[in-house]
Amino acid sequence: MDKIEKALLKQIADLETIPVGAYNIRENGEGIAKNTTANIDIVTKKNKSGIDIIVKANTKNESVHIPVILTNGGFRDLVYNDFYIGENADVVIIAGCGIHNSTCETAEHDGIHSFHIEKGARVRYIEKHYGEGAGVGDRILNPETKINLCENAIMEMESVQIKGVTSTIRKTEANMEKGSRLIISERIMTTENQIAKTIFDVNLNGKDSSVHVASRSVAEDNSVQEFISNVKGNAKCFGHVECDAIIMGNAKVISDPKIEANNIEASLIHEAAIGKIAGEQLIKLMTLGLTEKEAEKQIINGFLK
Amino acid sequence: MVKYTISLFSRYNKYIKKYIESSLSRKEGRMLELKEICFSRDNKKILKNINLNIDDNKMIVITGPNGSGKSTLAKIIMGIEKPDSGKIIFNQKDITNFSITERAKIGIGFAFQQPVKFKGLTVKDLIEISSGNSIKVCDACEILSDVGLCAQEYLNREVNGELSGGELKRIEIAMLAAKQSRLTIFDEPEAGIDLWSFNNLISVFENMHDNLKGSIMIISHQERILNIADDIILISDGVVQKHGKKEEILPYLFSKDNLCYKNKCIQSS
Numbered sequence: 001m002d003k004i005e006k007a008l009l010k011q012i013a014d015l016e017t018i019p020v021g022a023y024n025i026r027e028n029g030e031g032i033a034k035n036t037t038a039n040i041d042i043v044t045k046k047n048k049s050g051i052d053i054i055v056k057a058n059t060k061n062e063s064v065h066i067p068v069i070l071t072n073g074g075f076r077d078l079v080y081n082d083f084y085i086g087e088n089a090d091v092v093i094i095a096g097c098g099i100h101n102s103t104c105e106t107a108e109h110d111g112i113h114s115f116h117i118e119k120g121a122r123v124r125y126i127e128k129h130y131g132e133g134a135g136v137g138d139r140i141l142n143p144e145t146k147i148n149l150c151e152n153a154i155m156e157m158e159s160v161q162i163k164g165v166t167s168t169i170r171k172t173e174a175n176m177e178k179g180s181r182l183i184i185s186e187r188i189m190t191t192e193n194q195i196a197k198t199i200f201d202v203n204l205n206g207k208d209s210s211v212h213v214a215s216r217s218v219a220e221d222n223s224v225q226e227f228i229s230n231v232k233g234n235a236k237c238f239g240h241v242e243c244d245a246i247i248m249g250n251a252k253v254i255s256d257p258k259i260e261a262n263n264i265e266a267s268l269i270h271e272a273a274i275g276k277i278a279g280e281q282l283i284k285l286m287t288l289g290l291t292e293k294e295a296e297k298q299i300i301n302g303f304l305k
Numbered sequence: 306m307v308k309y310t311i312s313l314f315s316r317y318n319k320y321i322k323k324y325i326e327s328s329l330s331r332k333e334g335r336m337l338e339l340k341e342i343c344f345s346r347d348n349k350k351i352l353k354n355i356n357l358n359i360d361d362n363k364m365i366v367i368t369g370p371n372g373s374g375k376s377t378l379a380k381i382i383m384g385i386e387k388p389d390s391g392k393i394i395f396n397q398k399d400i401t402n403f404s405i406t407e408r409a410k411i412g413i414g415f416a417f418q419q420p421v422k423f424k425g426l427t428v429k430d431l432i433e434i435s436s437g438n439s440i441k442v443c444d445a446c447e448i449l450s451d452v453g454l455c456a457q458e459y460l461n462r463e464v465n466g467e468l469s470g471g472e473l474k475r476i477e478i479a480m481l482a483a484k485q486s487r488l489t490i491f492d493e494p495e496a497g498i499d500l501w502s503f504n505n506l507i508s509v510f511e512n513m514h515d516n517l518k519g520s521i522m523i524i525s526h527q528e529r530i531l532n533i534a535d536d537i538i539l540i541s542d543g544v545v546q547k548h549g550k551k552e553e554i555l556p557y558l559f560s561k562d563n564l565c566y567k568n569k570c571i572q573s574s
Contacts, residue, residue, distance in 0.1 A: 216424075244424065284421040287383055288435045288484060289409040298434065302425030 005069055008098030011162065012128040013067040019094075023065040024051055029077045040064055040091070050080035050112075053093075057086030057118070064093045068111065073103025073137045078110045085153075087118040096128035099139040099165075108140035115146065117153040117180075125157045131164030138166040145172045149180035151206070156183045161196065163189050169197045176237075178206030186215040187304045190223035190251070200229040204237035204266070215243040218300050219251035226254040233259070233266025242271040246303060335397075336361040336520055337382065337488060342391035344377055351377050353543040355391070359488070363520045364510070366531050366551075368558070369540035375524045376418065378540065379490045382522075383415040384408045396487070412519065414486030418493045420473040422465050428476055429460045435483040451512060452479045453505045470497040478509060487519035495527050507533060531555060 001009075005027065009015040018033070022040040025033040029049070036042050039059035043052045053064055070077060085091065101107040117123055131139035147155055161168060174182050182202065190196050202211045211231060219225045231239040245253045259268040277299050285295035337359040344352040352374045359365060367375050380386040382393065384405040393401045400408060423431070432448060433440050446456035452475040462468070464476060474497055481489050491510075495503055507529055514521055514533075523530055531537060537554035539547040547554050 278421070280417075280421045281423060283385055283405060284417065285434060286405040287385075287409050287415045288431075288480065289406060289437060290434065291406050298426065298430070299423065302423060302427075302430060305425050 004071055004100050008069045008071075008100055008130070008132075009067055011130045011132075012069075012096035012098040013065055013094050015065065015067065019063070019065040021063045021065070022053070024053075026066070026068045026077075026079070028070055028072045028075060029079075037062060039089075045080065048080055049078060050082070053081065053083045055083070055085045055089045055091055055121075057088060059086065059089040059091060062091050064091065066093070066095050068095075068097040068109055070097070070099040070101070070107045070109055073101045073107050073135055074105030076106070076108040076110070079112070081111065081113045083113065083115045083117075083123075085115065085117045085121045085123055088120040089118075090122045092124045092126070094126045096126070096130070097141055097143075098130045099133070099141070101131070101133040101137045101139050102135040103133075103137045104135055106138040106140060108138075108142070110142040110144070112144045113146070115148060115155065117147070117149050117155060119150045120152045121150075122154040123156070125155060127157070127159045129159075129161040129165055129168065131166065133164075139164060141165050141168045143168075143170050147172070147174040147182065149174065149176045149182060149209075151177050152179040153177075154181045154183075156185075158185050160187045161189065163191065165190075165194060165196070167195045169199070171199045171201075173201045174211065175203045176206055176209040176211065179208045180206060181209070182211045184211070184213045184215075186213070186217075188215070188217040188225065189220075189300075189304060190217070190225055191220045192223060193221070194223040195225075196223070197226040198228065200231070200241070202229075202231045202239065204231065204233045204239055205235060206237070207235045208237065209235065210238040211240070213241040213243075215241075216245070216303055217243075217253070218246045218248070218304060219253050220248045222250050224252045224254075226256070227272075228256045228258075229270070230258040230260065231268055231270075233261045233263055233268050235263050236265030237263070237267070239266070239268040240271075241269070243273075244303075245274045246300065247274055247276055334360050336395065338392075338394040339378075339382070340392040340394070342378070342381060342388045342393070344374075344381065344386065344388050351543055352381070352388070355540075355543075355545055357538065357545060357548065359520060359522065360536075361487075361520055362518070363535045364514045364533060365520060365522045365536045365538060366534035367522065367524045367538045367540060368526060368531060369546070373540045374543045375540050376492050379415065379492050379522070379524055382408075382488075382490060383413055385415070409484075409486075412487030414481050414484045414489040416477050416481045416489070416491040416494060418496055418524075420464075420477040422468075422473070423463070424465050425463060427461050427463055428454075428479075431464055431476065431480050432483045435480040436485070440483070448479050448482050451482060451509055452476075453502060454479070471499055471502050474498050475502065478506070482509070482513060485517065485519075489513070489517065489519065489521050491521070491523045491525075493524050493526070495525060495530065503527075503529075531558070 022037050023035050024042050039056045041054040097109045099107045129141045227243045229241050247253050253274045255272045257270040259270050282295045339357040342355040381388050449456045534551045
């Protein structure tokens with residue numbers, strides 16, 4: 001691996017060496033390294049591009065790394081990854097995509113991830129997106145996440161777009177059975193002329209299912225962000241969506257939340273806020289010795305932490 | 306052995322230097338001078354020609370009726386508000402045109418009456434920004450326990466709306482303790498704080514006064530805070546009515562015919 005590839009892996013998956021446990025590293029559309037364990041199998045798909053990740057029932061404290069890196073401009077990578085998480089398993093999955101584009105052509109990665117999480121299983125899913133490179137070519141990432149949570153299953157999803165992604169459309173769809181829980185935390189930063197669109201579609205179908213979506217974003221310069229969520233309560237359930245955005249420069253932020261209760265026992269809450277950095281926050285940090293620019297940076301870093 | 310002696314000497318040298326510096330500044334006495342400060346808003350004169358001299362290593366309490374201009378004066382010292390005219394001299398330097406950041410760097414600190422909330426910044430982040438350094442857990446623990454908070458419980462908590470008014474207030478005071486300013490201004494620290502915390506607050510200020518090289522200026526209506534002052538300044542209707550030793554001013558404040566007492570701007574606890 002060269003310097004650029006190593007730096008991308010560090011950014012998106014905190015990897016400096018080959019990870020422990022199961023992994024599959026994909027570069028420019030091809031798997032370049034793979035490892036399976038006694039409990040976690042990774043099978044390359046035959047009919048289309050992608051892998052099946054199969055976690056045996058009752059697997060505990062194991063992790064799967066599936067980072068993707070793109071270093072060629074003019075390349076569109078479309079990949080289908082399916083995760084099958086056995087009953088009562090408890091695993092951490094670290095995905096993410098980094099693009100280094102030094103050309104003037106577009107580099108694009110569209111990852112379609114499906115999660116089938118069996119009864120009582122728990123998954124922590126971390127997904128980081130990052131773009132860099134001196135070329136004027138676009139860096140496009142369109143992740144799609146489909147989540148099926150069986151009875152009492154839990155998924156915690158952390159989705160972070162660090163910086164440098166020209167355009168992204170992020171779709172997440174979840175179907176939830178009895179007693180299942182979904183916790184989503186999203187962080188997005190856009191600058192220059194970047195565009196980011198997030199769409200959450202959550203169906204709370206089972207009794208006592210619950211979802212919590214927390215989205216925080218910062219839009220700088222001329223960037224445009226759109227947040228769309230649609231949470232449907234089809235049973236006795238609880239749903240909470242909160243999206244907070246800091247707007248700067250000439251940026252534009254659209255927040256379009258929708259909650260739909262189809263059952264008298266459904267309890268759904270949505271909170272949305274868009275605003276510039278509060279003047280009193282800047283003043284407070286300046287009274288502690290920071291300059292206005294430093295204060296702004298601290299506030300944004302903290303907000304997106 | 307030689308190395309040890311040198312390091313010992315240099316360490317003591319540092320202390321001697323500090324001692325000389327602090328005793329020199331103590332001798333000079335004057336820390337802050339406000340000269341003919343005027344401030345108006347919406348055609349209303351809020352501060353009318355304020356002249357004040359604040360000495361070093363003093364605990365000063367500014368009191369007076371609501372709307373008399375106390376908070377505005379504090380904000381003018383910190384640079385949050387700009388006076389329409391007048392001069393501010395801090396340690397013999399004219400700082401009238403200094404920014405908030407510059408004033409913070411030369412040793413002025415300010416605790417807000419309504420602490421500011423930050424989504425995402427933790428107690429630890431704010432204490433580190435205040436002290437200008439990364440901070441050891443044991444040091445943070447000492448600062449927080451002084452204001453009645455357990456470091457383990459609070460250090461990594463976000464300073465957001467989930468904290469109560471009293472907790473935010475204590476964190477605000479902890480930040481100022483960490484900052485170690487030559488002049489620390491507290492704008493009504495008792496506002497929004499419960500009685501238990503209030504008792505501790507008095508000892509926090511006493512401790513700060515003992516350990517801090519510099520002066521503490523507190524805007525307050527509380528008799529018990531007035532009682533720990535060295536000097537008291539009474540501001541009324543944008544004018545300094547009285548400025549003197551606590552022993553001189555307190556009897557005046559509590560005399561029956563004093564307007565301030567009648568208006569109950571002083572609260573006894």
